[in-house]
Amino acid sequence: MSKTTSVNLRGNSIKVDFLARVEGEGGLHIKMKGKNVSDVKLVIFEPPRFFEAFLRGRKYTEAPDITARICGICPIAYQMSAIHAMENALGVKIDGMLRSLRRLLYCGEWIESHVLHVYMLHAPDFLGYQDVIRLAKDYPDVVQRALQLKKIGNEIVTLLGGREIHPINARVGGFYKVPSKRDLQPLAERLKWAQEAAIETVRLVAKFTFPEFERDYEFVALRHPDEYPFNEGRLVSNKGLDIPVSEYDNHFIEEHVPYSNALHSVLRQRGAYHVGPLARYSLNFDRLSPLAKESAKEAELGPTCNNPFKSIIVRSVETVYACEEALRIIELYEPPDRPSVAVEPHAGTGYACTEAPRGILYHRYHIDDKGIILDAKIVPPTSQNQKTIEQDLREFVSKRMNLPHDQLTWQCEQAVRNYDPCISCATHFLKLTVEKD
């Protein structure tokens, strides 16, 4: 679906007032007074609010498949957060190959989502193309490689998820059906190619020119004792946060803002924070594989990164990691004895965060003794980053007030895209208003 409100990018206003989208809608409004930015508002509308209400009264087993429909790009993240939250409520622990298969499924989603964003949306910004179609005219091989690389992510999701969009095979307790060793073998061959293609991607994006822009963010991500995080870990930050996910509600609050139906998520008494690739990478660099670390080093990326424009490099490094991790899991894979463990419903509350491509995705459910959902809370990464995006733009624009209007608009769009928000595609045509007093 689409909305076609007329776009006026001329004059003294940058207006992004309506970005109609299937997965989210939004707009961006920047107001300037003299040489200062007086206001920045990023408006997004969030489907999760509808789903929270829709889930009440449903069975605990339905949450993964229902929430998977919130987003066409990261259904696995929604599914995984729902499953882990229900398992947390019911005291179920998944380990061994079933756990590995979940990581493999997440690798698939990261590959497809990251490759889509890096090549189709963000790279054209850096290379001075209006969109990937124009980029493809000059660099067809690069775009063909991107499509092939992304497809491998899709194939993993289709194989394990049961289908590519709105996957249905993962369940509370495991999977409905698990693959044989033979099912996974063809993927291994293709992942070897993908790993090389991902390394080439890092090399390509590392050559881009990046605006000089760094901020002292509070990064928040999962941290696991042994692994680069996908499904599990404690919630940590570079400013002292270190909590189990079950304490999320004690530390993070959601604030209503008058101009948006999305709630702004903030850290209690500290304010905005930053989730997503930059946060994950900076808090978990030591958990990356040697190959991914090597790739980062070649791209001259240190163990932390505070320039959000360089998120395109970090996404590419994470793609290398996801390919390598997928390959490792497939090589060690032996089908588990059973596709799922038995789960008996009882009353309880469950919490989970998993690392969606865009950052932590929080789910919390209260269920009754029959497993009926009494209450659901879903906090997507985009709403957690929303305040940080606004702060980035405020600082970014204030140092670039003298740029020609079109160029400023372009750079604002690029700055929003650093976060790959759920309004990502629409921000390519950002109807942004910059009002100059």
Add this chain to the structure above:
Amino acid sequence: MAQSEILNPQSSILIIGIGNVFRGDDGVGILTARKIRERKLSGIQTIEESGEGTSLIDAWKDRGTVIIIDAVSSGTKPGTIHSFDAAAQQIPTRFFHYSTHAFSLAEAIELARVLNRLPERLFVYGIEGKNFDAGSGLSPEVKKAGNEVLTRILREHLTPA
């Protein structure tokens, strides 16, 4: 979701329903495709897609005839049907530009044109929606238009010569 019947990708017709049945009228493409599937016509395969462009390029790879049904919001009257022969003409981006999360139908078609990855024949039916809010169910005029697209597809593409 592929049907179990094994079809020749060149001679069979692929019908792609695009959208999200949880976003009001955005579900019309998928719901119309499902109605076609229910008819169990020989030589027809129907699939459902979110509308993410790169997946569409994969879906129509090596296909002879592809028919796409999607909802649009172009400012015309709800229920208006817009049809395009995409292999022959450029799709006005205003029809499908924000149609997905990231990289939409119109862009997928134009990118595939640049990369020489379009199917031989590609017909697109866009149905003007009215309500794209979260929730299920179609507006009456959109439902009616969905039925009309169904009739047109059956008459224009699926009737044996």
